[in-house]
Amino acid sequence: MRILGIETSCDETAASVVALDDAGTPQILSNVVYSQIDDHAAFGGVVPEIAARAHVEALDGIVATALAEAGTVLGDIDGVAATAGPGLIGGLIVGLMTAKAVAAAAGKPLIPVNHLEGHALTARLTDGLEFPYLLLLVSGGHTQIILVRGVGDYERWASTIDDALGEAFDKTAKLLGLPYPGGPNVEKQALAGDPSRFAFPRPLRGEARLDFSFSGLKTAVRQAATAIAPLSRQDVCDICAAFQLAVTETLVERVGRSLARFRGEFPTIGEPALVVAGGVAANKAIRTALEELCAGRSMRLVAPPLALCTDNAAMIAWAGIERIRARMTATDAMTFTPRSRWPLDEDAAPLIGSGKRGAKA
Numbered sequence: 600m601r602i603l604g605i606e607t608s609c610d611e612t613a614a615s616v617v618a619l620d621d622a623g624t625p626q627i628l629s630n631v632v633y634s635q636i637d638d639h640a641a642f643g644g645v646v647p648e649i650a651a652r653a654h655v656e657a658l659d660g661i662v663a664t665a666l667a668e669a670g671t672v673l674g675d676i677d678g679v680a681a682t683a684g685p686g687l688i689g690g691l692i693v694g695l696m697t698a699k700a701v702a703a704a705a706g707k708p709l710i711p712v713n714h715l716e717g718h719a720l721t722a723r724l725t726d727g728l729e730f731p732y733l734l735l736l737v738s739g740g741h742t743q744i745i746l747v748r749g750v751g752d753y754e755r756w757a758s759t760i761d762d763a764l765g766e767a768f769d770k771t772a773k774l775l776g777l778p779y780p781g782g783p784n785v786e787k788q789a790l791a792g793d794p795s796r797f798a799f800p801r802p803l804r805g806e807a808r809l810d811f812s813f814s815g816l817k818t819a820v821r822q823a824a825t826a827i828a829p830l831s832r833q834d835v836c837d838i839c840a841a842f843q844l845a846v847t848e849t850l851v852e853r854v855g856r857s858l859a860r861f862r863g864e865f866p867t868i869g870e871p872a873l874v875v876a877g878g879v880a881a882n883k884a885i886r887t888a889l890e891e892l893c894a895g896r897s898m899r900l901v902a903p904p905l906a907l908c909t910d911n912a913a914m915i916a917w918a919g920i921e922r923i924r925a926r927m928t929a930t931d932a933m934t935f936t937p938r939s940r941w942p943l944d945e946d947a948a949p950l951i952g953s954g955k956r957g958a959k960a
Contacts, residue, residue: 600923601628601669601676603701604916605662607694608686608714609740610635610645612657615912616669616676617724617920625724625920628669630906630913633657636780643773645739651689658697665912673705680919683711684938686740691937699933709932710919715943717914718876719747724917725903728872732901733861735854735889738877738909739765739782742811744857745943747874750925755944756857757809764846765879767813771820771842775835785839786882792833792840797823799845804852809860811853816845847888854889858896872899880908 606613612635616628635653639645666672681698684691695711702709718736722728733756734745742764744757762770765782772781777788799819802812820842827834854873861871873893880886880902893900907913922928929935 600920601671602710602916602919602923603662603665603673603676603679604712604912604914604919605658605679605681605694605698606714606717606910606912606915607654607658607690608682608684609690609910610639610650610653611910612654612661613910613912613915614658614662614665615916616665616671617913617916618669619920625917627724627913628671629665629667630911631661631665631668632906632911633661640779643779644769645687647687647689650687651693654690654693658693662697662701673701673707676705676707678702678708678710678919678923679705680710680712680915680922682714682717682915683935684713684941686714686939688937688939691939695935695937703933708928709935710922710928711932711935712915712918712922713941713943714910714915715741715743715745715941716751716753717918719745719753719874719943720750720918720921721876721903721907721914722872722874722901723921724914725907726901728874728901731865731868732872732874733857735850735873735875736877737764737850737875737879737885739763739769741877742813744809744854746861750921751927753943755942755947756860757811757853758947759811759813761812761814762817764811764813764850765877767817767846768879770817771839774821774824775830775838777835782879782882785843786884788836788839789843789884790836790840792836792838794837794840794844796837797841799823799841801845801849801852804849807856809853809857811849813846816842816849843882843884847885850885851888851892855892855896858892858898862896870897870899872901874901874903876903876908878909881905
């Protein structure tokens with residue numbers, strides 16, 4: 600089986616070919632990603648209209664490159680999987696419409712994929728992980744803890760009631776005059792900072808609910824920076840260090856409660872696994888803290904390679920393979936409409952603070 604994957608949910612244009620060999624072992628034959636960081640850097644964040652136009656300009660070439668690197672042609676693939684949501688609607692339209700055209704021209708089935716399901720299933724591509732397991736998804740658009748029971752079977756245990764963690768990193772960086780993307784630059788400055796200089800809050804710490812909140816922490820950072828302006832380089836480093844420590848300790852506390860719940864619900868699993876995915880998973884301080892947390896709980900931390908933690912098309916192709924094997928392909932795929940909001944757990948109740956339309960994912 601060979602599946603072409605297409606990903607255009609935000610500011611990466613990506614295509615990949617993933618295959619199963621005769622033994623059923625997954626093989627990533629190609630994984631091409633074009634990042635639009637330079638296109639958006641001047642604006643301090645992703646501009647949806649610019650992202651959509653960049654996808655239009657780049658996608659055909661990216662698909663052709665992915666097929667060439669995989670040593671295959673359209674006639675050899677068994678299906679086309681494309682991100683159909685959640686994400687920026689312009690980018691989703693570009694990717695899904697392209698996938699529909701490719702599938703129709705090649706006479707192959709189309710598999711619309713939830714972007715979050717791609718993240719949720721990546722650990723099975725890289726580590727052959729068995730169900731069930733717990734997923735911590737931390738990115739620019741999402742901060743969630745999800746129970747992954749099986750393909751298409753997800754239960755949201757926690758989400759953010761305001762900012763996603765990656766968004767909080769980016770806004771903190773912008774406030775401090777650091778370049779976009781904010782996460783890596785905040786982490787870099789934090790290395791030279793004193794985390795004890797500022798006492799930033801740990802939102803929702805100690806509460807039984809497992810949800811996250813980062814708007815109050817972001818406000819505390821702004822107030823601290825305003826109080827000592829103009830900021831020296833050391834001021835910036837100290838604020839970044841204190842912010843990163845607050846975020847890390849918040850994640851550890853929230854995730855720790857989730858791991859305890861998982862242990863209680865699945866007591867017979869010998870070595871339960873926590874999967875961490877999303878761009879924020881690249882932060883070394885956060886990853887180290889999660890490794891220590893899992894080691895102390897006799898649990899396994901699974902963190903796919905960074906190239907497969909951030910947005911990519913290999914995870915979309917793999918989700919397509921998983922859905923084909925589970926016989927869960929959509930019968931109305933060619934008329935499927937892109938969805939800017941598409942929760943993995945559609946039965947989860949909207950959170951207070953998530954807006955009138957409910958949580959976006």
